[in-house]
Amino acid sequence: MNIQSAFSAGLQGYQRSADSVTEASLNISRQNINTLANQSSAGAEGNLDQFVDASKKSATSNLIQLQQAELHAQANVHSIKTADDMLGTLIDIRV
Secondary structure (H helix, E strand, O other): OOHHHHHHHHHHHHHHHHHHHHHHHHHHHHHHHHHHHHHHHHOOOOOHHHHHHHHHHHHHHHHHHHHHHHHHHHHHHHHHHHHHHHHHHHHHHHO
16 A cells, blocks of 8 residues: 555545535525525515525535535544554654
């Protein structure tokens, strides 16, 4: 096994996880802004219940995406740590 490729794969996976967190966070922020804008424009009238239900679904899927990204990041950190440990062991054996 090539240790450098294990490091690279771990780092790439971690970067993808960070990108996923950023995307989900931005989506949640946009939903909150849209919710506030629609509530202020709808006032007491309008069919706000449908909008709130749709917003909850989207918020839920984005929160799930955040949780998945966290788990992926943890897995990638574990693979980076393992590659680091293997490299340390190889250096100790060769010295």
